[in-house]
Amino acid sequence: MTEPLLTVRGVKTYYGNIIALKGVDLDVHEGEIVTMIGANGAGKSTLMMTIFGAPQAREGRIVYAGTDITRMPTHMIARMRIAQSPEGRRIFPRMTVLENLQMGAAIDEFAHFDEDLNQVFSLFPRLSERAHQRGGTLSGGEQQMLAIARALMSRPKMLLLDEPSLGLAPLVVKQIFDAIRELNRSQGMTVFLVEQNAFHALKLAHRGYVMVNGLITMSGTGKELLASEEVRAAYLEGGAH
Amino acid sequence: MANPVSAAAPSLDYGRIAREALVTGLVATAILGPFIGLITVQNMDHQLILETRWPLLAALIAVIVGVRVFFSLFVWNRAVKIKKVAPARVPFKIERFAAPFFLGLLFCYPIFVLAGLGAGGSIKWIDNFGIQILIYIMLGWGLNIVVGLAGLLDLGYVAFYAVGAYSYALLAKNFGLSFWVLLPLAGILASFWGIILGFPVLRLRGDYLAIVTLAFGEIIRLILINWVDFSNGYAGISGIPRPTLFGIPFNATDKGFAAVFGLEFSPIYRTIFLYYLILALALLTAWVTVRLRHLPIGRAWEALREDEIACRSLGINTTTTKLTAFATGAMFAGFAGSFFAARQGFISPESFTFMESANILAIVVLGGMGSLWGVVIAAVALVGGFELMREMDFLKMVFGQDFDPTQYRTLLFGAAMVAIMLWKPRGLISTREPTAFLKVSKSVSGSHVSEGHG
Ligand SMILES: Nc1ncnc2c1ncn2[C@@H]1O[C@H](COP(=O)(O)OP(=O)(O)OP(=O)(O)O)[C@@H](O)[C@H]1O
Ligand SMILES: [Mg+2]
Numbered sequence: 043m044t045e046p047l048l049t050v051r052g053v054k055t056y057y058g059n060i061i062a063l064k065g066v067d068l069d070v071h072e073g074e075i076v077t078m079i080g081a082n083g084a085g086k087s088t089l090m091m092t093i094f095g096a097p098q099a100r101e102g103r104i105v106y107a108g109t110d111i112t113r114m115p116t117h118m119i120a121r122m123r124i125a126q127s128p129e130g131r132r133i134f135p136r137m138t139v140l141e142n143l144q145m146g147a148a149i150d151e152f153a154h155f156d157e158d159l160n161q162v163f164s165l166f167p168r169l170s171e172r173a174h175q176r177g178g179t180l181s182g183g184e185q186q187m188l189a190i191a192r193a194l195m196s197r198p199k200m201l202l203l204d205e206p207s208l209g210l211a212p213l214v215v216k217q218i219f220d221a222i223r224e225l226n227r228s229q230g231m232t233v234f235l236v237e238q239n240a241f242h243a244l245k246l247a248h249r250g251y252v253m254v255n256g257l258i259t260m261s262g263t264g265k266e267l268l269a270s271e272e273v274r275a276a277y278l279e280g281g282a283h
Numbered sequence: 284m285a286n287p288v289s290a291a292a293p294s295l296d297y298g299r300i301a302r303e304a305l306v307t308g309l310v311a312t313a314i315l316g317p318f319i320g321l322i323t324v325q326n327m328d329h330q331l332i333l334e335t336r337w338p339l340l341a342a343l344i345a346v347i348v349g350v351r352v353f354f355s356l357f358v359w360n361r362a363v364k365i366k367k368v369a370p371a372r373v374p375f376k377i378e379r380f381a382a383p384f385f386l387g388l389l390f391c392y393p394i395f396v397l398a399g400l401g402a403g404g405s406i407k408w409i410d411n412f413g414i415q416i417l418i419y420i421m422l423g424w425g426l427n428i429v430v431g432l433a434g435l436l437d438l439g440y441v442a443f444y445a446v447g448a449y450s451y452a453l454l455a456k457n458f459g460l461s462f463w464v465l466l467p468l469a470g471i472l473a474s475f476w477g478i479i480l481g482f483p484v485l486r487l488r489g490d491y492l493a494i495v496t497l498a499f500g501e502i503i504r505l506i507l508i509n510w511v512d513f514s515n516g517y518a519g520i521s522g523i524p525r526p527t528l529f530g531i532p533f534n535a536t537d538k539g540f541a542a543v544f545g546l547e548f549s550p551i552y553r554t555i556f557l558y559y560l561i562l563a564l565a566l567l568t569a570w571v572t573v574r575l576r577h578l579p580i581g582r583a584w585e586a587l588r589e590d591e592i593a594c595r596s597l598g599i600n601t602t603t604t605k606l607t608a609f610a611t612g613a614m615f616a617g618f619a620g621s622f623f624a625a626r627q628g629f630i631s632p633e634s635f636t637f638m639e640s641a642n643i644l645a646i647v648v649l650g651g652m653g654s655l656w657g658v659v660i661a662a663v664a665l666v667g668g669f670e671l672m673r674e675m676d677f678l679k680m681v682f683g684q685d686f687d688p689t690q691y692r693t694l695l696f697g698a699a700m701v702a703i704m705l706w707k708p709r710g711l712i713s714t715r716e717p718t719a720f721l722k723v724s725k726s727v728s729g730s731h732v733s734e735g736h737g
Binding site for chain 2: 067072095096115116117120121125126128133134135137138140141144145146148149151152161173192196277283
């Protein structure tokens with residue numbers, strides 16, 4: 043087996059004196075879709091932000107593409123071609139859709155902007171209709187699409203998505219998950235996905251992890267986790283269809 | 284068509300304008316009534332008696348309502364239109380005509396004044412109105428980079444103005460360097476101080492940043508007051524060399540401007556020269572701002588204003604982004620400062636008080652953060668308005684010899700602030716012009732987007 047693209051080993055993250063991650067181990071291989079599920083407050087978003095260096099891990103190591111990024115500043119991590127659609131989307135509200143997308147291409151000084159624009163517009167045609175609308179006036183689903191599209195504009199090798207289905211209609215969720223699958227299949231993009239929508243997210247994923255209280259308690263292929271009694275009881279009850 | 288709204292030009296809602304004008308009048312009456320309408324004076328027996336000044340009150344209210352209606356009809360009307368057609372590229376018609384008109388007016392202003400009033404009478408108008416307003420427009424545009432674009436609330440901007448002024452004054456007096464060498468140098472020194480201020484405040488935002496920048500402005504002023512050997516303290520620096528036109532001074536000697544060009548000596552030439560100099564400096568500021576907004580660094584400033592964390596995760600180095608914003612803003616204050624010193628020939632710490640920072644910030648905020656046009660309107664209204672009050676001698680005929688209109692400056696200033704914040708909480712021109720437009724005939728279907736230039 044080759045080296046994983048992303049390796050997380052024994053990572054502990056604190057907010058002040060409160061420990062949020064209690065020693066997390068996790069691997070994401072190149073070309074994989076990996077899903078992490080867990081209850082509210084388990085530490086999923088914290089892990090995602092720790093990979094991005096904000097906050098930094100107090101203990102442990104995070105290695106990406108052979109480079110230790112544990113102590114790297116956030117903007118340098120982003121320049122290693124990891125892109126993120128963070129929790130809460132964090133689009134630029136007063137800037138237009140187009141300008142938001144431009145900021146996604148900022149690390150290359152907008153060099154391949156026009157080219158990539160066509161690609162994200164074909165992925166999310168809705169955004170092309172709204173190209174000159176201010177980001178803050180988009181609907182929730184459109185904002186989510188914009189956050190993902192903006193992350194894609196940097197031509198990432200690895201994409202981190204924090205709850206992309208949050209607050210979206212089932213049809214839009216399907217659209218977004220289809221888009222993720224398509225990116226993975228056609229471009230071999232590596233995706234690390236945090237989701238509450240466990241059923242769809244695990245179906246989409248090659249592998250999955252379950253996080254409870256700042257620790258990984260289970261891992262396996264998407265199918266294995268979907269079949270597991272514990273996962274069904276805790277995260278899928280009533281949700282499976 | 285995707286965008287039917289833009290086809291039908293929205294008609295003016297006269298009912299709404301009338302209603303708003305009425306409300307304006309009522310608010311103005313409520314605010315101004317007690318202050319302007321009533322006055323206590325001492326009579327012969329040294330008793331205080333109450334006198335009324337209804338005509339003045341009525342005149343002021345009429346002016347305020349008039350301005351309100353004017354804005355409803357010609358200025359804000361535009362913003363409303365833009366909101367309605369927000370999804371598409373809006374052809375900024377007003378800007379297209381307003382910019383050349385405004386520039387033409389600025390270039391011709393001294394000529395008009397000269398033609399109308401003659402050399403003797405026009406110095407005051409070119410200097411007090413033209414140059415004074417342009418200095419504030421330039422300072423407003425400079426601060427706009429820091430506050431309006433990058434979203435960093437700076438209450439100590441006048442410190443960089445002071446650095447520019449003292450740099451020029453001290454270097455010109457002590458080393459005899461010319462204005463044209465010192466102008467860029469003053470800008471560089473000011474931006475250097477911008478970076479010095481930037482470093483400690485990198486982690487601060489909003490209120491905390493404002494307090495630290497305020498303190499910074501005061502520190503610079505206190506240093507200038509107390510380090511007497513360096514800056515001559517309260518007494519200030521006088522006899523600062525005046526700028527020359529490529530070596531030709533504006534004085535009455537044989538080598539002076541008037542003699543060289545075979546004209547009769549008059550101080551008006553220097554005033555006109557200074558006018559065009561500050562005009563050029565101000566336009567440089569605007570041009571740089573407009574250009575930068577289309578470059579990576581300017582876009583990063585605006586993104587920083589919107590969401591710092593998102594910026595970082597998009598690979599933007601927020602440290603350098605903030606420092607360049609402080610440095611660029613400070614540089615223009617430095618230019619303006621050295622111009623100020625050269626124009627006055629005398630500077631002292633008095634000119635660089637917190638009140639100045641507050642005025643400049645007020646111009647930026649009232650104008651609408653980030654808007655170059657807003658700064659122009661606010662600067663003309665505030666600075667021009669102040670200067671104009673000095674000229675209102677005719678009011679003395681109406682209200683008696685004791686009436687001094689300048690005493691009402693601060694009052695009117697406050698009233699204007701309150702009024703604008705009530706009607707336009709985001710400033711006079713709050714629409715932000717996008718910097719990016721879709722090109723047609725991309726793979727994107729053309730019906731979604733109207734024509735635009737990229
Ligand atoms: N900035 C912060 N300061 C202090 N505590 C924090 C902070 N951010 C998160 N926490 C705490 O850390 C724990 C993990 O939070 P995190 O946001 O990672 O949860 P999550 O798994 O993403 O939950 P959800 O599914 O609700 O998004 C929670 O107990 C939360 O209260
Ligand atoms: Mg979360």
